Amino acid sequence: xxxxxxxxxxxxxxxxxxxxGRRGKVRPxxxxxxxxxxxxxxxxxxxxxxxxxSDYNLxxxxxxxxxMRFWWLKPRERRAYLDRDTIELDAWRLETWYAHQGYFxxxxxxxxxxxxSDGKRYMMxxxxxxPEAVRIRGLVEEREPSTVxxxxxxxxxxxxxxxxxxxxxxxxxxxxxVFNLDAMKSSxxxxxxxxxxxxxxxxxxxxxxxxxxxxxxVDVAFLAELGPSCxxxxxxxxxxxxxxxxxxxxxxxxxxxxxxxxxGQPYRVSELSSTQRRLFGLGVFSIVNVIPDLxxxxxxxxxxxxxxxxxxxxxxxxxGGVLLESGKQDVHVSADYGHVNLFNSLVRxxxxxxxxxxxxxxxxxxxEEGLENASRTAGPTVxxxxxxxxxxxxxRGWDVNNxxxxxLGVEQGYRFMSPxxxxxxxxxxxxxxxxxxxxxxxxxxxxxxxxxxSDFDSPLASLDFREKYLLAFVRxxxxxxxxxxxxxxxxxxxxxxxxxxxSEYLGSDFNYLKATADHRFYKSLNKVLPDTLRGAIAFRLxxxxxxxxxxxxxxxxxxxxxxxxxxxxxxxxxTQDQLGPYICDPAADAECTGELGVSQVADEIIPIGxxxxxxxxxESRIYTTDGYGFVLFYDTGMVWTNxxxxxxxxxxxxxxxxxxxxxxxxxxxxDFAAVRLDVAKRLGDEPMFNxxxxxxxxxxxxxxx
Numbered sequence: 001x002x003x004x005x006x007x008x009x010x011x012x013x014x015x016x017x018x019x020x021g022r023r024g025k026v027r028p029x030x031x032x033x034x035x036x037x038x039x040x041x042x043x044x045x046x047x048x049x050x051x052x053x054s055d056y057n058l059x060x061x062x063x064x065x066x067x068m069r070f071w072w073l074k075p076r077e078r079r080a081y082l083d084r085d086t087i088e089l090d091a092w093r094l095e096t097w098y099a100h101q102g103y104f105x106x107x108x109x110x111x112x113x114x115x116x117s118d119g120k121r122y123m124m125x126x127x128x129x130x131p132e133a134v135r136i137r138g139l140v141e142e143r144e145p146s147t148v149x150x151x152x153x154x155x156x157x158x159x160x161x162x163x164x165x166x167x168x169x170x171x172x173x174x175x176x177x178v179f180n181l182d183a184m185k186s187s188x189x190x191x192x193x194x195x196x197x198x199x200x201x202x203x204x205x206x207x208x209x210x211x212x213x214x215x216x217x218v219d220v221a222f223l224a225e226l227g228p229s230c231x232x233x234x235x236x237x238x239x240x241x242x243x244x245x246x247x248x249x250x251x252x253x254x255x256x257x258x259x260x261x262x263x264g265q266p267y268r269v270s271e272l273s274s275t276q277r278r279l280f281g282l283g284v285f286s287i288v289n290v291i292p293d294l295x296x297x298x299x300x301x302x303x304x305x306x307x308x309x310x311x312x313x314x315x316x317x318x319x320g321g322v323l324l325e326s327g328k329q330d331v332h333v334s335a336d337y338g339h340v341n342l343f344n345s346l347v348r349x350x351x352x353x354x355x356x357x358x359x360x361x362x363x364x365x366x367x368e369e370g371l372e373n374a375s376r377t378a379g380p381t382v383x384x385x386x387x388x389x390x391x392x393x394x395x396r397g398w399d400v401n402n403x404x405x406x407x408l409g410v411e412q413g414y415r416f417m418s419p420x421x422x423x424x425x426x427x428x429x430x431x432x433x434x435x436x437x438x439x440x441x442x443x444x445x446x447x448x449x450x451x452x453x454s455d456f457d458s459p460l461a462s463l464d465f466r467e468k469y470l471l472a473f474v475r476x477x478x479x480x481x482x483x484x485x486x487x488x489x490x491x492x493x494x495x496x497x498x499x500x501x502x503s504e505y506l507g508s509d510f511n512y513l514k515a516t517a518d519h520r521f522y523k524s525l526n527k528v529l530p531d532t533l534r535g536a537i538a539f540r541l542x543x544x545x546x547x548x549x550x551x552x553x554x555x556x557x558x559x560x561x562x563x564x565x566x567x568x569x570x571x572x573x574x575t576q577d578q579l580g581p582y583i584c585d586p587a588a589d590a591e592c593t594g595e596l597g598v599s600q601v602a603d604e605i606i607p608i609g610x611x612x613x614x615x616x617x618x619e620s621r622i623y624t625t626d627g628y629g630f631v632l633f634y635d636t637g638m639v640w641t642n643x644x645x646x647x648x649x650x651x652x653x654x655x656x657x658x659x660x661x662x663x664x665x666x667x668x669x670x671d672f673a674a675v676r677l678d679v680a681k682r683l684g685d686e687p688m689f690n691x692x693x694x695x696x697x698x699x700x701x702x703x704x705x
Contacts, residue, residue, distance in 0.1 A: 035131040036082040038066045039116055045109075045140040049530045053101065053142070056531035061097040062090040064136070082134055087111055094140070102145040102179035104213045109139040145178045149217035153191065155224035159198050167194055179218040184209070191222055199266040202227030202297045230267040233293075233303035235259060240287070241309040248344050249310065250284055257396055258282065259306070267292075267302050279308070283340050283348075286311040313341045324699040328567070328576045332356025332381065348389040356381045358410040360576065379415050379448070382408040398427040401438075408447075411577070415447040416560070424475075436477040441507060444469055444560060469509045471558060473502035483522065488623070488669055488703065490526070490536035495519040502561075504554050511554045514561070516544035520705050525622070535622040535629075540705050542570070543614035545643070562609030563639055568698035569705065570615050571637040572680035573661020574689075575696055577607040580639025596645065596657055599687040610639040612646050614658065617705065621667070629667030633704070635680070636660045660684055673701045 041064065047053030059066070064087045065080040091108040098106035117133045151173065156164050171190055172183035188207050195203035203226050210219040237255055258278040261271050272290045279288045287309035292302045315338045323330040334354045342349055359378035385405045393400045403422040409415065424438030445468040477498045483489035500514045519542065525535040544563050548555040566574030582594035582605040594605065615637030623629040636658040640646050645657075663680030678698045682689065 032081075036113075036115070037131050037133045038064065038080045038082050039133040039135055041066050041136045041138070043138045043140055045142060047142075050527075053098075054531050058094060058097070058138070058140075061093055062087075063093070064090050067133075079131075081131070082113065082136070087136065091138075094138070098140075098142070100181035102147070102218070103142050104146055104211065105143040107141045107143075109141055112137045112139070144216055146211065146213065146216045146218050148173060148175050148177055148179050148220055149212075149215075150219040150221075151175045152221045153224070154221060155226065156191070156195070158200075158226055159195060163194065163198070167191055173220065179220075184220060188222055191224065193269060195224060195226060196267070196269045199229045199231070199268070200226045201230040201267040201292065201294060201302050227297055228300040230300045230302050232261050232263055232265050232267055232271070233301040234263060235261050236303070236305045238305065238307055239310065240307050247310050247313060248341070250282070250341060250346060251344055254282075254346055254392075255279065255306075255308075257392070261290075261304055272304070275306070279306070282346060284311055284313065284346065285309060311340075314339050321701065322699075323568075324697075328358065328360050330356060330358040330381070346391050348387075348391075350385070350387045350389075352383075352385045352387075354381070354383045360410065377410055377414065377448075379410050380408065381410055382406065393425075397429075398425065400425055411560075414449045416444060417447055418442055418444045432480055432482050434479045434481075436475070436479070438475045438477075439472070439506070440475065441470070441472045444471060444558065466509070466558070469558060470507060471502060471510060471561065472506040472508035473500045473514075474506065475500045488621075488674055489522045489538075490534065490621075491522050491524045493519070493521050504550075509554065510548075510556055510558055510561075511550040512546055512548045512557050512561075514544065514546045514557075516542070516563075518542040518705075525620075529622070532625055533622055534625075535620070538617070538619040538621060538705065540615075540617040540619075542616075544612070546611040557611065559608065563611065563613040564607060564609045565613055565615055565637045565639050566607075568678070568700050570617070571635040571659065571661055572633070572663055572678055572698055572704070573635060573659075573682035573696060574692065577609070578605065578692060579637055579659060579689075580607060580613070581610050581641050582607045594688055596686070596688055600689060600691040603691050605692075610641045612640040612643055614638060616658075619704070621703075623667065623669060627669040629669065629674070631665040631667060631678070632663075633665070633678070633680075634660065634662045657686070659686055659689070667703075674703050676700050676703060678704070 041059050041062070042055050043058050046055065046058060049056075064083060067080050091111070094108050095106060098104075113134050113136055115132055115134050151168075153164060153168060156167075167190060171187040173180065173187040177183075184207060188205050192203060192205045195205070203224060205222055205224045208221045208223060212218070237252060239249060258275065258281075260274045260278070265271075272292065276288050276290045279285060279290075285308050287307065289307040291305045291307065293305065294302065317336045317338075318334070320331075320333040322332075332354050333356065334352070336350065336352045338351075339349045340346070357379070358381045383405075384407075385403060387404075388402045390400045390402075392398065401422075401424045403420075403424070405420040405422070407416075407418050407420070409418075420440060420442035422438060422440045424436055426434060426436040428434045449467070475498060477496065479497075480493065480495040482492040483494050484491050496518050498514075498516045502508045502510050502512050502514070504511055519540070521539045523537045525537060529535055546557050546561075546563065548557060564577040564580060565571050566579035567576040571579050580594070584602040584605055594600070594608075615635065617633060617635045619631060619633040621629060621631050638658050660683040661680045662683060663678055665676060665678035668675040676699065680696050680698070682692070682694050682696075
């Protein structure tokens with residue numbers, strides 16, 4: 001029954017997505033009879049892409065808008081219609097904008113509006129009248145810009161010559177450069193910030209600008225008044241909003257621990273922002289305002305008031321999801337409960353639950369043989385996790401986590417059940433570096449196993465197979481996170497290095513050491529892309545190694561804990577876990593071992609993982625301002641049975657035998673994730689995989705890395 005239901009869900013999923021997208025949307029009002037939709041706005045006589053005066057920059061200064069790109073993806077979105085009164089005023093706005101960029105003699109010559117299509121009464125399968133469409137082209141005469149002839153900073157000697165010179169060098173506005181109003185305001189703000197950072201809390205900076213259009217010159221002077229050198233006074237904490245009366249408030253001592261402002265210390269604006277950032281980081285306040293009292297310009301003591309509005313401590317989230325790729329399909333619903341201030345002590349509790357149904361079915365087999373005849377491993381899935389996090393143990397920046405997990409899962413060739421207890425201690429050493437020390441104790445049991453235990457006697461699959469076992473290990477982990485964005489990073493680095501030691505002295509049935517590494521690099525492409533696009537080059541390097549120790553049956557690695565590659569998040573030319581050693585599915589009536597250089601003899605295989613792995617990914621990501629994206633990627637990787645296979649010079653080709661794949665994908669960026677569809681092709685001619693599908697697709701709600 002369940003497989004049939006799952007098949008029906010996959011068939012109707014596209015229709016459900018379309019229906020959900022249309023449901024609840026307010027239908028835009030019909031356009032006026034004489035309305036004209038604006039298809040594009042372009043200019044002649046302005047600067048090229050990257051000059052700061054491109055078509056994109058000029059359109060940003062206008063009130064008249066154009067229809068969104070890829071309108072056919074959102075056919076019911078409100079359209080932008082031509083308003084002739086608006087574009088007449090836009091001509092004046094553009095001349096003002098040019099003056100702010102130093103082009104005081106720039107003149108806007110006029111608009112040319114041309115029709116490009118007639119209107120329609122129907123759109124696709126529903127009535128959706130479309131007006132005629134027009135293109136707008138503006139003519140600009142820029143002339144020569146004015147440059148900054150003189151730039152002076154007055155009244156700032158008290159901060160010291162070296163600091164003043166540093167401000168002058170780093171200011172956005174420089175002598176000899178084209179005058180720019182935004183650069184001038186940024187330079188003024190930078191000078192004021194530096195003064196207030198050096199204890200001059202009452203400092204002011206005003207700007208005098210003298211323009212000489214005939215000489216194409218602008219003289220700029222920043223005039224500062226410092227006032228007294230100040231120190232911090234009393235720090236007062238107060239709650240605001242109605243929620244403060246209805247909720248148990250955070251203990252004040254915990255709030256004081258986050259306040260970096262100390263009475264009697266020199267006044268610094270950085271301490272105000274640091275305190276605000278740390279209080280927001282607690283996750284229990286919806287509003288945090290750190291306000292210095294600057295009402296008395298002659299006072300050298302600045303009291304500070306911190307205004308807080310409590311957020312909702314409890315939250316319940318209900319949702320669902322779907323994962324579609326060539327080798328694995330999953331649909332699930334979820335219900336997550338969270339509390340961020342248990343016992344009025346910032347103790348966090350999370351209870352996350354996910355229930356669904358998963359099937360590992362090859363799409364090509366499904367199309368050729370039907371669901372009943374295609375080889376598959378399928379069944380219900382459960383993933384429930386209860387986590388308690390106690391902060392400030394033993395001190396601020398360190399947390400104790402206690403996690404209880406129960407998983408009922410589906411993997412290629414087997415289903416399993418596993419409860420786990422994982423206590424850990426995590427410390428945030430700095431804004432980017434964190435360390436974690438943990439212990440894990442889990443019970444693992446196979447519910448359905450398609451592998452014949454006798455197959456494990458082969459040299460390749462020399463695993464200590466047990467239908468049920470205890471696994472216990474200690475873990476050390478270091479994390480570096482220097483990304484500029486969590487969901488769609490465009491610059492920075494992210495790295496996570498982990499070492500785990502399983503031992504019979506910890507309660508484990510196995511003795512082994514396991515080390516893994518994952519390092520990611522992101523480089524922005526925004527400087528070389530047009531203003532309407534943004535993007536990044538992303539590179540990933542990862543791998544792992546497992547070594548057993550001791551003697552007897554304990555010197556082994558459980559089947560589930562071996563290393564695997566292939567799937568949506570690493571080497572995408574392969575389906576889930578299929579890049580590496582394998583044995584044939586017993587139903588295939590064939591004896592085989594997946595071994596480098598040995599031709600694959602059966603389509604139906606069961607991955608068994610290995611003890612050494614390595615993989616790399618190079619990816620180019622380009623996004624539009626509307627959130628749509630296109631990606632090109634090249635993945636390589638391999639899993640080896642043991643260290644001896646990694647550098648086997650007896651084989652032809654590269655000793656490492658890394659298997660490549662390449663592909664492309666499309667993206668749509670949401671506020672919380674990236675909707676992703678990737679298509680990849682296996683490259684190379686390794687006989688070990690000659691019966692696996694050449695093409696694979698992956699659909700998910702996150703970037704690959």
